[in-house]
Amino acid sequence: MIDIFFELAIRSVRLNFTRSILASVGIVIGVVAISSMGMLGTNMQLEVKDQLASSANTIVLSADAVRMGPPGFSPSSSSTSTTSGITKLQLTKIKQVVGTNGSVIPLYDTNTEFTLSSVAGRGTVYGMDSNDVTKFLTIDNGTNIGGINEVLVGSSIATNFNLKIGSRIRMGSDSSTSRPEVRIVGILNARGTVADGVSTDNGIVVSRDWYTNEYGGKDEYSQVNVIVKNTDDISDIETALDDKINTDKKTPAIRIRDASSQLDTISSTLSTVTTFIMAIGGISLLVAAVSIFNVMMMSVNERVQEIGILLSIGTETGEVRRMFLYEALVLGILGALIGGFMSLVIGYCVVNAMIGTTAYFFLPASIAYIPVSMAIGMVVCVISGLYPAWRASNMDPIDALRAD
């Protein structure tokens, strides 16, 4: 049986349908804003997580170049030695620790300009042993680097500059004195967001010798990647590397990280941004709350005599209160249902447009934002109806009956 007071609430909403729908628009916007933003953030996190999972077997070691000191601290005047990369000795220690449990790939990298004809571009140059390239990179088209001037380019650079096998590019900016020309022998597969620090999509891979000839810094590697054979050994190897190299625990020489630590950082950042954007979306719910409050007050003021009748013939104050809370809830349900449906459509479009895939859209972590935001919308409505309902139930029946 439907509660008579719920029935009365529905009839009141139906009687003032246009007004009710307009009041619910705020809730619709709020629900759509919260759920779409929430789903967008979650889909981003899920996508990054999936991409990082491809390099879950990689430990990244980099020189801890950031040294904090007291005011006036200057590395050159300090007795602490600052290295700009991982030294040959440290590399040897790394190889000793890893042994046969994985591959050790020392890398150089820097950011540089390059030009193709007269068009300038910017990207990261990675210097590595040609034998290491195929250990973690996939050549989509062409061959591996062999000669000193041969390079591989990432998929984004190749697409943006319409580069092909055999194309030649000049490294360095127009103003550089040295602008060596290199020849493209291969184009790499797209890697997307990766946890191993080698984002080749917008990069150029050169041989180790070419790199040190051009940029110097021989045996001072930017980073060393360790690809372990068994991912279960990752934390053991990390501990062993830390013990072996970072002997001074207060100022560790090498920073050791893997996909999970990076994922934590990225997830935490994305989560903060998502929460912030959702909070902005939530402001529209505040506006909606004012609108619902206004409509509920109108409903109470228009029905003073009816409230008087109800109270005088024996309706309890709690029942009158319930009737108006039901009315606010009906407005909430109306807004939440429309908002929920629109969230599904708009959220799907937004996620598709912003991330480029909807593979994660229907996963529980993502789709759950719709019922949650619908529930928030309904709760906001009921809260907005509290005062009007209280006011209605506390009327003096004599005064209410006299009202015209």
Next chain:
Amino acid sequence: MTNTPLISLVDVTKTYHLESGDFTALNCISLDILENDFVAIMGPSGSGKSTMMNQLGILDVPTTGNLYLDGKDVAAMNAFERTHLRRDEIGYIFQKFYLIPLLSAYENVEYPLILKFKKRDTTGRASEMLAAVGIDNEKATHRPNQLSGGQQQRVAIARALVNDPKILLCDEPTGNLDRKTGYQIMDILCDLHAKGKTVILVTHDPKVAEYAKRTIHLDDGRIAET
């Protein structure tokens, strides 16, 4: 039936505190109304008729003095108990009918039953009451604004009777009706009185008051004559 008063007012005074000063609407009224009595209350405007009705209908409590309903002191009850007393013991019939506009005629009559039993009426009591006042099933589905004044007052009488109250409190029940329909409504009230109900009637119309067994004249908040 006993001779113990169903309603007893003992030195009832009602004073309203206004900005312009205190206004005494009822001044030391003492009155007994027995079960199955038919009382008309008459008086000029401002004589205290409406205040008296509010007191008798337990919509208000005396400032001083006591009002007993079925031997119970109304002022000693809490709001919840007074609400239930109104629902179970008193049937209200108003000049302006005061039906609930969102409900059909049938639902208006069924409403007090839902209040009392917390469920829809499955006993046929609401339909029975409507039939007793001459509202057929087709008319029963209409909303109040689709009914004539006479039909609305009949529905209001059916609503007042549905919980089988001891007292029928009628505030100018014919005031908004034409003479012929007014007499029809008075005939229904007389019939209900004949069936044992206690009827209290407030009216301006001496012809209507003639239906009552006795008439109380109020003037300036006091009983002028009975």
